[in-house]
C-alpha cells in the first residue's frame with residue numbers, strides 16, 4: 354500500500370518554509386523506502402485555505418497545522434501507523 358503525504362505549496366505556506374519541509378520529508382521518506390516495506394507518495398498542493406495555520410500538511414487525508422521541519426519524523430511515524 355502507498356502512504357500519502359501532501360504539503361501545501363501555496364504562497365503563505367511557501368513563505369513559512371514549505372519547500373524546506375518538503376525537502377526534509379523527501380529525505381526521510383527515501384530513507385524509509387530504502388529500508389524496505391513501505392512506499393510513500395509525496396505531493397504538493399494548492400492553498401488549503403488555512404494560511405494562518407500553515408504550513409499545512411495532510412497525511413493520509415488528515416490535516417496537520419503549523420508544521421515545521423522538526424515535525425517531519427513525527428509525521429512520517431503517524432503516516433506509518435495509519436492504514
Ligand code: FES
Pocket residue numbers: 361362363364365366367399400401402403404405407408409
Ligand atoms: S498557502 Fe497553505 S493554506 Fe494557504
